Amino acid sequence: MTYIDFMSVVHKSTKRDYLARVNDPDYPKAKAANLAKTWGYDYWDGDRSIYYGGYQYIVNRWEKVARAMAKHYNLPKNPKILDIGCGKGYLLFDFLKVIPDAEIFGIDISNYAIENSKEEIREHLQVGNATELPWPDNHFDLVCSMNTFHNLYNYELEKALKEFERVVYVVCEMGIAKFDLKERVWELIFRSSIYHAKTVYSLTVNQKHIFLGTENGLVRINKKTGFTRDYSFPFIGQVNAMNLDGKTLWQKI
């Protein structure tokens, strides 16, 4: 997995006085944490010792993050974007400034956050848990989540991460099979004849395509249409491993 930093444009590290927080006379750490975990008024707009201390929209703050993501990922003109743990919806709201035709979806466990979210986009946000996303597989072009997954318990985390990427692709003699981690079912999605039964040494996927590294180059398959494109040149040779980094595909020969 590639590490890309979209966040430091908005988050600068600040020094915290942990001792003072633990010994806060009104909201000692344990009390504050218990209140925060209810994800209600106290967490968002209550006392600063509890959590945000008033979480307000700051014009253009999240636009920088949205712009960086939009630039990095090869998104279509009207992408479907999901934010898991969307809070008051500020990132999604700013996404629309960067990609006005985007279809946005937000989910968050906090009733209070959704009720007090950006009014302009509230109808696109819903209350729900990261461990049970109410959408089918491959519904989104981009799924993002900021500062949310650390709130989950370990046993929830595995489930939530599987919700992020529910599908595993495998090449076998018959072709390319898809394994649904949630439903635990296999499906043969492309027969090997569509890539001329070449020997496959590596595989990687993005939203639109499956890339196969073969004995003499690369085959790209459109997931929806099955259209293939063959990049077989003598100078490429056998592609043993691949890494997709945004729009760039690196190959290890």
Ligand SMILES: C[S@@+](CC[C@H](N)C(=O)[O-])C[C@H]1O[C@@H](n2cnc3c(N)ncnc32)[C@H](O)[C@@H]1O
């Ligand atoms: C630190 S806030 C971040 C909010 C927002 N992503 C942002 O950066 O402005 C953490 C968010 O995670 C949400 N959250 C916590 N557990 C969750 C869960 N199991 N499913 C969905 N959302 C959850 C909280 O309600 C809260 O909105």
